[in-house]
Structures are given as C-alpha cells and as structure tokens.
Amino acid sequence: MINLLRPGYTKLFRNRVYLICLIIVSLAPVLITLTNISGRNGNQAGPLNGICDTGLNIIWMAISFFVSVFIGKEYDEKTVRNKIIAGHSRAAIYFSDLIVVLSGALLMQLACFVTGTTVSVPIFGMYDEPLISFIISEISAACIITFYTTLVMMISTVISSKIYAQSVSMVLVMIIAMAGTIIFESVSKNGFSPEQIAAISAAGTENMKAFIFKYEPQSQAMIVLSGGAADFLPEILFTNIVSSAVFTLAGALIFRKKDLN
Secondary structure (H helix, E strand, C coil), rough: HHHHHHHHHHCCCCCCHHHHHHHHHHHHHHHHHHHHHCCCHHHCCCCCCCCCHHHHHHHHHHHHHHHHHHHHHHHCCCHHHHHCCCCCCCHHHHHHHHHHHHHHHHHHHHHHHHHHHHHHHHHHHHCCCHHHHHHHHHHHHHHHHHHHHHHHHHHHHHHHHHHHHHHHHHHHHHHHHHHHHHHEEEEECCCCHHHHHHHHHCCCCCCHHHHHHHHHHHHHHHHHHCCCHHHHHHHHHHHHHHHHHHHHHHHHHHHHHCCCC
C-alpha cells in the first residue's frame, strides 16, 4: 500500500487541476472576511465564527473536478493496468487512490481553516464559540466531504473516460448541491431558533421537506455553516457515513470486475 500511496500523493500535488481547486477553496474565507469588513458596522463587530467552514459552499464542485480528473488520468495513461501487472491487488489500488483523493479533499478544508483564521482573527478577534461546537462542526464537514469524494470516486470508476466522468460527476453533485441549498433556504428562512430546531428535529418522514433538510448532504453543509451542526449531528453522521460506505463498497466491487484492457 505504501508503494502505491507515495507516487499517488506525488501525482496529486503535481496535478494542476487539484492545485487550482485547492487555491480557489482556500480563498473562500478570504472573500467572506473582505465582505464582512465592508458590510459590518460597530454594533456587528465580533469574531467570524464558522469562517473556516465557508469552503463547504464550493468544495463539492472542486471535488467533482479534481477527483474525476485524477482518477480518469490513471485510466487514460494505463497507470492502473501497469499497477496490476506489477503485482498490486485491485483492492489495494482502489483504496490507495481513495485515500489519496480523500486526503486531498480534506486538505482543502484544512486550507480553509488556515486562511480563514489567518485573515479574520487579526481583524475580528479570536473565535468565541465553544470548543465542542467547533469540533462537531469540523467532524460534520469531514463527513460531508467524504460523501462527495466517495461518490465521485465511484462514478470515475464506472466511467473510465476523464471527460465523461468529469461531466457526469459535475452534473450529479450540482443537482445534489442545488437541491440541498434550496431546501435549506426554504426551511430555515426565519433562522435557527430553538423552537424551529425542535420542530424540524421532531418532524418524521411524513414531512418530506423536513426529512430532506435533515438528511440531504448539501443541506447538512448549510446547517454546519449556520452553526447548527450540534443539533443535527446524528443525522449528519448517519447519512454521510452510511452513504460513503455504500459508495466505497460499490466502487471497489465495480473496479474488481472492471475490464482494463
């Protein structure tokens, strides 16, 4: 596995698409900070809690681009076939690639934290949210990022062509992102009051809008950005862990039977 991971990381950090996506996502908190500098008045002064998670607004797009390009290039250049000829098992190849691209996606989130903290804290002050809330938000963000990464990884395994995989991935994750954003804005248009959170949490499957709000990954990303991750942590963990496991298993099984000639 180490012999697969080392060249995998080398290729990742030499991949121009990934580097561009990393820069774009890491700049998201900078733009939010600049917007707050021009839009706040004296009564609104205070730390920008959650600024380090603003990359969740666009990270789904970055993942759909760089994962499909990275995996598609492996097929286009016959790298996967050469790894099998060299004696590596298909399971080791698939999971090493998954580890590499997932690490790359999580690094984007880390870059958001670094740039957001570096830019916003000197201007607005240190975050004042409880440490446990911050930890829950970051765990939730990591779960959502894993969902998107494993989904695009599976698609890129089914569709070997880099161009087609990128197109299909982009369309699918865009639908997920748009649907989640629309539902979130519709349900939470009056804000996150304790009463509203209790009502949403109590809503069952008979309230389809509330159900989608709680279990749709991009809606969950918006919940994290709104500071409500702690109130919906069970739903966030369940949705993304189960979905990621299913996508990973499906992708590995497809790759096991895939014709690489």
